[in-house]
Amino acid sequence: MNRTSISSEATLVKQYIEGDEKSLCTLINRHQQKIFSFIFSKVYDKDLAEDIFQDTFIKVIRTLKRGKYNEEGKFLPWVMRIAHNLVIDHFRKSNRMQKFEGKGDFEILDFITDDDLNAERQIIKSQIETDLHELIKELPQDQLEVLEMRIFKDMSFKEIAFKTDVSINTALGRMRYALINLRKIIEKHQVVLTN
Amino acid sequence: MAKTYSNEAFQIPSKRMKPSAKTVRVILDFSKAFTVVTYKDLQFDSVQN
Numbered sequence: 001m002n003r004t005s006i007s008s009e010a011t012l013v014k015q016y017i018e019g020d021e022k023s024l025c026t027l028i029n030r031h032q033q034k035i036f037s038f039i040f041s042k043v044y045d046k047d048l049a050e051d052i053f054q055d056t057f058i059k060v061i062r063t064l065k066r067g068k069y070n071e072e073g074k075f076l077p078w079v080m081r082i083a084h085n086l087v088i089d090h091f092r093k094s095n096r097m098q099k100f101e102g103k104g105d106f107e108i109l110d111f112i113t114d115d116d117l118n119a120e121r122q123i124i125k126s127q128i129e130t131d132l133h134e135l136i137k138e139l140p141q142d143q144l145e146v147l148e149m150r151i152f153k154d155m156s157f158k159e160i161a162f163k164t165d166v167s168i169n170t171a172l173g174r175m176r177y178a179l180i181n182l183r184k185i186i187e188k189h190q191v192v193l194t195n
Numbered sequence: 196m197a198k199t200y201s202n203e204a205f206q207i208p209s210k211r212m213k214p215s216a217k218t219v220r221v222i223l224d225f226s227k228a229f230t231v232v233t234y235k236d237l238q239f240d241s242v243q244n
Binding site for chain 1: 211212213214215218219221222223225226227229230231238240
């Protein structure tokens with residue numbers, strides 16, 4: 001994107017914040033294809049992509065009207081980041097949510113879980129997480145840094161690359177070696193990370 | 196290499212995909228209805244009919 005379009009983008013955002021609703025329409029028309037295609041490429045569901053696209057812009061509107069936008073002309077990357085986070089939220093929720101497939105033989109007991117078992121699972125999960133935190137401390141610093149940012153802070157490789165001042169390929173390579181080395185460390189300690 | 200098979204039709208993302216006009220209209224309507232009211236240090240969101 002050239003300098004003129006960035007500045008006109010910033011102008012449109014400014015005009016919208018000042019109350020010009022048409023500016024938002026222009027921004028949506030300009031970027032809808034890129035944003036929607038990005039969302040669809042992650043979820044492969046048109047209706048879901050429509051929902052996430054809508055939620056993305058509702059978040060954009062709220063942030064802009066609350067005066068909390070300070071991306072200085074980088075409107076599209078900011079919106080893409082919101083869309084990306086909402087896609088991640090969707091997958092997190094759908095992993096947590098139990099699905100009921102409409103079969104004839106509905107069994108209520110299939111959907112009632114035992115709280116004691118959940119507590120036990122939670123303990124195992126927290127033990128695994130503690131073990132994992134201890135194991136990753138053995139990784140070289142650069143790999144440890146990338147792994148923590150990716151897994152625990154949920155940052156994109158683009159963000160990691162920017163934060164650690166390396167190229168995206170280097171960040172990806174460090175993540176790859178971090179996982180390879182982590183497997184070796186797990187084997188060395190003969191740890192079983194499963195519940 | 197093992198092959199994977201699927202019965203479901205795989206939707207190939209098109210570069211020309213756009214949200215429906217209805218979705219865009221909902222967003223624009225929300226934008227018109229949504230206002231932020233500032234009172235002293237507080238901000239209140241409101242959605243007008």
